[in-house]
Amino acid sequence: MTISIEKHPCFNDASRHTFGRIHLPVAPKCNIQCNYCNRKFDCLNENRPGVTSKVLSPHQALHYLDKAIELSPNISVVGIAGPGDPFANPEETMETLRLVREKYPDMLLCVATNGLNVMPYIEELAQLQVSHVTLTINAVDPEIGSEIYAWVRHRKKMYRDTNAAKILLESQLAALKKLKEIGVTAKVNAIVIPGVNDKHVAEVAKTVAELGADIFNCLPYYNTAETVFENIAEPHPEMVASIQRETEKFLPQMKHCARCRADAIGIIGQENSDEIMKELQEASKMPRKPAEDRPYVAATSMEGVLINQHLGEAERFLIYALDKETERPFLVESRPAPPAGSGTMRWESVAAVLSDCRALLVNGVGESPKKVLVNNGIDVLTLDGVIEDAVIGIFSGRDMSNLIRISKMHACKTSCSGTGGGCG
Numbered sequence: 001m002t003i004s005i006e007k008h009p010c011f012n013d014a015s016r017h018t019f020g021r022i023h024l025p026v027a028p029k030c031n032i033q034c035n036y037c038n039r040k041f042d043c044l045n046e047n048r049p050g051v052t053s054k055v056l057s058p059h060q061a062l063h064y065l066d067k068a069i070e071l072s073p074n075i076s077v078v079g080i081a082g083p084g085d086p087f088a089n090p091e092e093t094m095e096t097l098r099l100v101r102e103k104y105p106d107m108l109l110c111v112a113t114n115g116l117n118v119m120p121y122i123e124e125l126a127q128l129q130v131s132h133v134t135l136t137i138n139a140v141d142p143e144i145g146s147e148i149y150a151w152v153r154h155r156k157k158m159y160r161d162t163n164a165a166k167i168l169l170e171s172q173l174a175a176l177k178k179l180k181e182i183g184v185t186a187k188v189n190a191i192v193i194p195g196v197n198d199k200h201v202a203e204v205a206k207t208v209a210e211l212g213a214d215i216f217n218c219l220p221y222y223n224t225a226e227t228v229f230e231n232i233a234e235p236h237p238e239m240v241a242s243i244q245r246e247t248e249k250f251l252p253q254m255k256h257c258a259r260c261r262a263d264a265i266g267i268i269g270q271e272n273s274d275e276i277m278k279e280l281q282e283a284s285k286m287p288r289k290p291a292e293d294r295p296y297v298a299a300t301s302m303e304g305v306l307i308n309q310h311l312g313e314a315e316r317f318l319i320y321a322l323d324k325e326t327e328r329p330f331l332v333e334s335r336p337a338p339p340a341g342s343g344t345m346r347w348e349s350v351a352a353v354l355s356d357c358r359a360l361l362v363n364g365v366g367e368s369p370k371k372v373l374v375n376n377g378i379d380v381l382t383l384d385g386v387i388e389d390a391v392i393g394i395f396s397g398r399d400m401s402n403l404i405r406i407s408k409m410h411a412c413k414t415s416c417s418g419t420g421g422g423c424g
């Protein structure tokens with residue numbers, strides 16, 4: 001099967017009025033913090049990069065894609081662009097790409113990443129015929145990079161200042177080189193931030209051109225509340241045009257970027273259709289694997305009101321369903337937990353006990369049981385709060401960052417667990 005890469009509306013100006021793209025928002029966490037980015041989600045009304053109204057599991061995303069293609073058949077490319085970074089969520093990203101490739105063999109696939117952790121996945125990206133990758137490279141001088149990035153988390157270690165910018169830059173340039181060796185079309189986004197990197201963007205273009213980048217996008221910085229840069233004004237269009245004149249000496253330019261949301265769908269520049277956004281909402285309310293029948297949510301609790309028990313301490317699970325008429329949760333039953341002390345077998349037994357549950361709400365859980373349960377299709381959320389609020393959240397696909405356990409919070413004010421959208 002030959003995939004016609006000229007149908008990509010972002011990389012090919014001639015296609016942008018005819019073909020649309022869809023972003024599947026499966027990657028909530030990020031492994032760096034850019035001083036201009038706010039990944040708050042559950043927002044339908046803001047048109048800015050990184051924002052999404054819902055986060056989906058890979059199977060929910062495939063279900064949503066099927067619906068979106070029915071409503072918008074001109075979609076030629078499926079992209080993953082957040083709301084965090086695809087490779088801070090590599091399992092979700094790669095699983096989504098595999099599922100889409102299997103079902104849509106002639107669909108163009110695209111990912112947009114900061115480049116920190118893409119390297120280990122490049123071979124498989126090529127195997128899956130991911131033809132387009134966008135790398136965001138804002139600086140090739142770590143001093144300037146240190147003004148842009150608050151922190152970088154790489155291989156479980158936290159970096160700040162020029163060390164952070166240096167690690168990020170090395171990873172980005174190595175990834176670009178490898179992507180080009182393997183024949184992937186590479187776009188580089190550089191965010192034009194007045195007073196920070198505006199005089200440096202041409203240097204970025206020169207460097208990435210030498211490594212074989214195909215196209216360059218001078219993306220005007222978008223002023224975003226609750227970020228370190230919130231007091232920096234957006235660049236004047238003349239500043240961006242003048243930088244484009246400089247950078248086009250090195251590379252062809254993308255000039256029609258609409259600074260898309262992480263759940264953008266349709267023709268570039270047009271607003272998301274209400275009908276398709278409704279499908280996104282519906283997909284987010286389904287079990288992680290929509291084909292499975294999982295009508296219940298389980299919770300661990302000492303007294304039956306609050307989520308206040310660690311999974312390992314639970315002697316029973318409280319099982320909730322949603323009353324379709326009143327849209328209120330109700331307690332269906334209490335199920336005994338398998339006895340402690342039998343290692344991984346114990347977590348497999350828990351998964352069996354909860355095989356009709358789409359999620360388990362706990363106050364604490366180890367990585368190993370969480371992995372077993374998630375592999376068995378059960379979302380595990382570490383929360384503080386009233387069980388019924390969280391159960392409603394699960395059935396409505398709502399952002400539950402207000403319920404995330406304080407101890408699980410990170411510098412980015414989000415969590416690395418469940419649907420919170422944390423910093424990886």
Ligand SMILES: C[S@@+](CC[C@H](N)C(=O)[O-])C[C@H]1O[C@@H](n2cnc3c(N)ncnc32)[C@H](O)[C@@H]1O
Binds near residue numbers: 050
């Ligand atoms: C939300 S990111 C997701 C992909 C990936 N994490 C990355 O940064 O490349 C998609 C694009 O939006 C850009 N972006 C995020 N916040 C922005 C802002 N406030 N102004 C301009 N571009 C922004 C990112 O730099 C990136 O090029």
Ligand code: SF4
Binds near residue numbers: 021022077110112
């Ligand atoms: S907007 Fe970016 S991530 Fe989305 S399809 Fe276009 S190039 Fe790919």
Ligand code: SF4
Binds near residue numbers: 033037039050084
């Ligand atoms: S890498 Fe992307 S998602 Fe992460 S903070 Fe930067 S812009 Fe936001």
